[in-house]
Amino acid sequence: MSDKTDITLIINGQSYAIRVESRRTLADAIREDCGQTGTHIGCEHGVCGACTVLVNGEPVRSCLMFAQQADGKQIRTVEGLADGDEMHPMQRAFMENHGLQCGFCTPGFLMLAVGVLEREPDISDHDLVDVLSSNLCRCTGYQNIIKAVRAAAVEMRQS
Amino acid sequence: MTVHTKGSGTTWVGRSIRRLEDPALVTGRGRFTADMPATHWVRFVRSGVAAGTIKNITAPEGASIVTAKDLAKLKPIRPMLSKFNYVAVGQPILADGVVRFTGESIAAVYAPSKDQAEDIADQIEVEISEGAPLIDAMDALAGDAPLVHADTKHNVIVEGRIATPGFEDVWKTAHKVLHVEARSHRQNATPMEARAGHAAYDGSTGRVTLTCTTQMPHLTRTAVCDILGIPESDLRVVAPDVGGGFGQKMSLAPEYVLLVWLARKLRSSVAWTEDRRENLIASFHSRDQHVQLEGAFDKSGKLLALRGDIVANIGAYSCFPTTCGVEPLMALAELPGPYDVRAYDCRSRGVMTNTCPMAPYRGVSRPVITFVLERLMDKAAAAFGIEPTELRRRNLIDKFPYTSATGLVFDDGSYKETMEMAIKAIDLDAFRKRQKTARDAGRYLGIGFATFSERTGYGSPAFAARGMEITPGFETVYLTIDPSGFVEARIGSSPHGQGLRTSLAQIIADEIGIDPEFIKVVHGDTDRSPYGWGTFASRSLVLSGGASLLAAQKIRAKLLKMASHFLEAAPEDITLQSGSAHVIGTDRSVTIASMARAAYHQTHIFKGEIEPGLTETGTYDPSGTFSNACHVAIVEVDIETGRVEMEKFLVAEDAGLIINPMIADGQVHGGVAQGIGNALLEEIIYDETGNILTSTLADFLPPTTREIPEIELHHVETLTGNSITKAKGLGEGGAIGAPAAVISAINDALSPFGISIDEMPATPQRIRAALRSSGKLPSNGKTA
């Protein structure tokens, strides 16, 4: 189990040269090897979506991907959403619409929603609800997450 | 969303200001326990069987392992009740010779990384001589059942009975008697963040800091120190950002005790992050109850008497601090709900089995008893041939204060008003027409109403009445304006998603005239916050809110006195607003920041008339209050598959004065979604050997956006004298009413089949089984 490989993860534009075992998940590598703990782990079974990050623009459950599979790819996490002090419209919309309570699921929802809207800006409201069903939140009852994502979608389309 | 405008002259209370908690959480700067690095990582070796005797534990060469014999000096977890025939049983930190449930910790291994610890744990061989496990509480009640704890006489660990005098005489006068035999299956609160702990030893002081996912930092400190036999000053407990709790994180995790013990032994830092499987099988379970309920009604449909028998499966041990009495005893006291009934005879028992221990889960027993009682009311309505809402109208309490048959005192509420509001908003008549048309077309729509109360904000007397050795009652707040002019409120509550920092800041802001953004609420650190009881039971806004208000009133009085020195005006002519004290009707003012500075650095100017410093304490320990609500669910049931589609959910609720409407609505949304999950999907299933079949989130099913419909909210604000802020709690109500409303709606939809679904969750399998048994399914070949 100790066959380690050198890889480079590019997280939010910054390169991290790390040595990982082949079994190391991308989620663990991001959190433990690169110290970016904004990405959360809720199940490690690929069900809850708390660990969602963008890999080359696509939402990915980082607990289901090996770190080695992300070698050299562009990874975006919640830490990279804001531009300095300027928050991403999705972050603002979550705050304005009370789309979070404990905040544990929030990074996963933010990355899922941003990834989907960047790929498909004109996604219908109905399809959006469907897409959001891939992540779990135990606090909000989803009402305000849906509201927040819809509000951000409008803003992202305009910008 | 209402965006606040500074200095608008209106109060902060009542406004949907943005949460002060959010900026960190949306940018990935939240700090959760599992984010912390540690020198040693712990992995627990857990029992793969439900009952048995440990014969042998074999570890590979060089493995770092802890077993029960290393912990011989530690006391077991043994919470106490002085009433209700309670039998105290002890839970060892690691199984000591006997295993009593699947998932119980047998050993702990530690290694420099999580992966290594897991690898070693996988190589530990535990030889267990298996016993016959007791899984269902009914089996554990049998006279010849084996004992879960050999040192007890039977498996009934707690038993209460309330019988009003002359019960039988009332019962005899009944015009109709209705009966419900209900089953609530086992559930897991499933916070999205599973549990985690991190214990770090400080060599210079000999103290340990335990950072963990707790709802009760102070009580965790007390419990761990009692078990280890160390002074509380040697342990600091920190609850950083906590990813939801719903009750599961208020009970003491034995794992935390092990972490503190090991950190002291290794003089280092040790950490454990629970994985989802551990959480589902071995954290805490809830709501596993069998309830028999009979109601006697007079000719007019008025409920005369209730007779109940409750059996709660409390698992293998008694949770700290509430004890395993929490479910059966709450059910016993609160079963009559918001209905006026004077005759009551009920027995309630907590029974030990070889299953994961029970702990409180949002609403505790009330989601169960509300579901059962509302089934009874629906059956009675059918028997009387009236709308379920009409039967409720004839029975809901409407004169306050109302003292229930079990001695609970209900303060002012709006039980009937919220129901009428809900009937109107959902347009019941229109629905009945639509339902009929749909039925003619072979579609089965149903509507369900649940009316209920939510007892909240109760102080120590309520817990003392239960015979608890620990009565988690009062809350204390230390409120300080420091020399910088900024405000810090240190509280004993421990919120984990409820937005309490924001709501308390709003309450304080109105009193002391400083905007919420300058008020920092500090919680979850036993070194910083006053001894308090944490956040559970919908209590924090009432208790910490009340204590904040009391402390703020004292600060206000002092500020006015100081301002009167500075402004040479009488205190009654001065107002505090937007950070300054103003003489009414003049342009004379002084900033609160400069007065705060003077309170520390220029005390001579007050000539000894005002004490130095600017800190005040508020403590609040009220008798408690009742929120109330009416929930309405509309569903469609597919009779071929048993699938339930939620069409709509409506809530008319009354939680007194609403401090922050946005936050309050969010609490209701979340509770309702959990309740819908409880009603339809969520179930922990054991097979007959005691193995758990639902150990991933793909098997135990919290709802997603697809299962939760739009939730429409309506509010009534009854201002109670039982809470000094006039706010009642509302954290649990959503989860209390929703299961009853959903299951009622399913039964309404299926009424043509003459069946009754009295089980929760009402899964497609159960619905199909009931439909098949009705013999009334259309014979189109699809009914097998």
Ligand code: FES
């Ligand atoms: S942690 Fe990856 S899906 Fe749950």
Ligand code: FES
């Ligand atoms: S906000 Fe707590 S899990 Fe979503």
